[in-house]
Amino acid sequence: MMHIGNEWDALLADEIKKDYYLRLREFLKQEYTTRRIYPPMEDIFNALRHTSYSDVRAVILGQDPYHGAGQAHGMCFSVKKGTPPPPSLQNIFKELKADLGIDPPNHGELTQWADNGVLLLNTVLTVREGQANSHRGMGWEHFTDRVIQLLNERQQPIVFLLWGGNARSKANLITNPQHLVLQCAHPSPLSAYNGFFGCRHFSKTNEFLTQHGMQPINWKLD
Numbered sequence: 001m002m003h004i005g006n007e008w009d010a011l012l013a014d015e016i017k018k019d020y021y022l023r024l025r026e027f028l029k030q031e032y033t034t035r036r037i038y039p040p041m042e043d044i045f046n047a048l049r050h051t052s053y054s055d056v057r058a059v060i061l062g063q064d065p066y067h068g069a070g071q072a073h074g075m076c077f078s079v080k081k082g083t084p085p086p087p088s089l090q091n092i093f094k095e096l097k098a099d100l101g102i103d104p105p106n107h108g109e110l111t112q113w114a115d116n117g118v119l120l121l122n123t124v125l126t127v128r129e130g131q132a133n134s135h136r137g138m139g140w141e142h143f144t145d146r147v148i149q150l151l152n153e154r155q156q157p158i159v160f161l162l163w164g165g166n167a168r169s170k171a172n173l174i175t176n177p178q179h180l181v182l183q184c185a186h187p188s189p190l191s192a193y194n195g196f197f198g199c200r201h202f203s204k205t206n207e208f209l210t211q212h213g214m215q216p217i218n219w220k221l222d
Contacts, residue, residue, distance in 0.1 A: 033181060
């Protein structure tokens with residue numbers, strides 16, 4: 001049974017009883033038993049664990065977890081300390097420097113952002129080693145759509161940062177006018193120059209939060 005340890009448990013209690021989720025669970029039991037799957041099972045729900053429903057001030061949507069050894073730990077774009085930041089994350093740090101003058105940390109772990117109100121949510125939460133998108137279409141999309149819908153229902157404003165086509169396809173779930181949706185290209189080296197660089201989403205997020213009487217995000221990572 002899924003146990004997150006905060007408000008998400010009650011909010012998602014009905015979701016995890018649905019047929020698609022029960023099928024997903026059986027599929028994952030088989031996958032984790034017979035193959036190498038990332039992130040480790042205990043890390044699957046780390047994004048929700050570190051950023052409870054009421055604490056979310058911004059959402060960054062990713063695609064599926066990194067599929068190399070020792071990288072994924074349940075938060076999009078983040079890698080544990082000791083693992084070199086992948087190219088997309090390096091580009092995120094470059095934009096952060098250009099936007100807010102914040103120097104990149106000497107690691108790629110974004111847990112501080114999560115603990116500071118940034119939900120780092122992949123749309124698919126697991127992956128086979130070396131096979132990007134290998135768990136696409138197995139049910140995770142329904143689950144993470146529900147997370148986005150629940151956030152959309154919230155009265156307190158949230159900033160949604162949608163980078164790349166996969167994330168931008170979720171914009172239609174965000175219908176509540178009090179939220180801000182920021183969209184641009186993916187930070188991958190293949191697309192970062194098509195509008196990710198220069199998007200200034202970090203400062204725009206904080207401007208919006210401040211205008212609505214909310215605490216801005218501290219984007220600096222120690």
